[in-house]
Amino acid sequence: xxxxxxxxxxxxxxxxTLFDRMAMPVAVCDVYGLVVLANPAMAAECGTTPGRLRGxxxxxxxxxxxxxxxxxxxxxxxxxxxxxxxxSVRWRTADGTDRRGELTADPVSDTxxxxxxxxxxxRVACEHRAPTVAPARVTGVEARILALLAGGATTARAGRxxxxxxxxxxxxxxxxxxxxxxxxxxxxxxxxxxxGVLAPGVWPPAPAEEESGAR
Numbered sequence: 001x002x003x004x005x006x007x008x009x010x011x012x013x014x015x016x017t018l019f020d021r022m023a024m025p026v027a028v029c030d031v032y033g034l035v036v037l038a039n040p041a042m043a044a045e046c047g048t049t050p051g052r053l054r055g056x057x058x059x060x061x062x063x064x065x066x067x068x069x070x071x072x073x074x075x076x077x078x079x080x081x082x083x084x085x086x087x088s089v090r091w092r093t094a095d096g097t098d099r100r101g102e103l104t105a106d107p108v109s110d111t112x113x114x115x116x117x118x119x120x121x122x123r124v125a126c127e128h129r130a131p132t133v134a135p136a137r138v139t140g141v142e143a144r145i146l147a148l149l150a151g152g153a154t155t156a157r158a159g160r161x162x163x164x165x166x167x168x169x170x171x172x173x174x175x176x177x178x179x180x181x182x183x184x185x186x187x188x189x190x191x192x193x194x195x196g197v198l199a200p201g202v203w204p205p206a207p208a209e210e211e212s213g214a215r
Contacts, residue, residue: 020050023178025122029105033058033118040171042122044178047093049171058120062089062103083107089122093179101125138197142172143207146192149173149185150205 019026025042027035038053046053046061053061065088085105092098101124107116138146141162148158159169173188180195182188192198199208 023183025178027053027058027120029058029118029120031116031118036117040174041178044175045091045093045099045122045124058103059087059089062087062091062101062122064089065100099124138176138192140207142176143192143197143209145169145172146176146189147198147205147207150189150192150198151203 019037020039022039023041025039025045027038027042029035035053035056035058038050040050043050043053087103087105088100089103090098090100101122104121104123105118106121108119141164144162145158148161153161155166155169158164159166162169164172173185176182177188180188180191182191189198193200196208199206
């Protein structure tokens with residue numbers, strides 16, 4: 001591999017790392033709307049992992065509020081127009097929350113002649129919880145990770161305590177951050193206490209259900 005090729009690979013890896021770390025849900029789709037690549041934030045909105053989103057039809061994951069919007073975009077792409085396209089959508093998250101928002105698709109390609117891919121971003125406009133759905137809960141693993149984090153544990157230690165790899169712990173934290181809109185781990189722990197996930201007034205920190213069950 002010559003220096004030029006090495007530079008291309010290096011920048012590609014950096015771009016993928018940045019893509020994964022973005023707090024906004026983002027995906028790359030082919031011209032037909034099939035997901036090629038998705039970041040953890042996008043996967044969290046769908047209640048799955050990035051790998052399992054690959055090959056899914058983006059408009060099956062997010063339901064358009066107006067079918068005519070999709071028809072107009074399909075026709076524009078057929079004519080190779082390169083504008084920004086926006087679709088109002090709704091969807092239900094894994095914890096039963098009904099959400100509405102907007103998908104924005106930007107055609108991208110190396111040259112004008114190439115068939116473009118679509119860089120798709122999701123903006124959450126508002127959310128409404130279905131009245132028959134119980135309040136959102138975290139999994140036992142997520143609650144345990146949050147308790148360890150509140151006690152000052154590192155990612156590596158949290159992984160050892162829960163039987164996960166450091167990447168596995170990071171994945172769960174990214175999902176929680178995307179779900180609660182937390183900007184960092186300190187805010188994530190604060191929200192865990194505010195939402196009643198962690199038991200108040202106990203040390204070492206413990207999940208609320210675990211503490212109540214011990215009484």
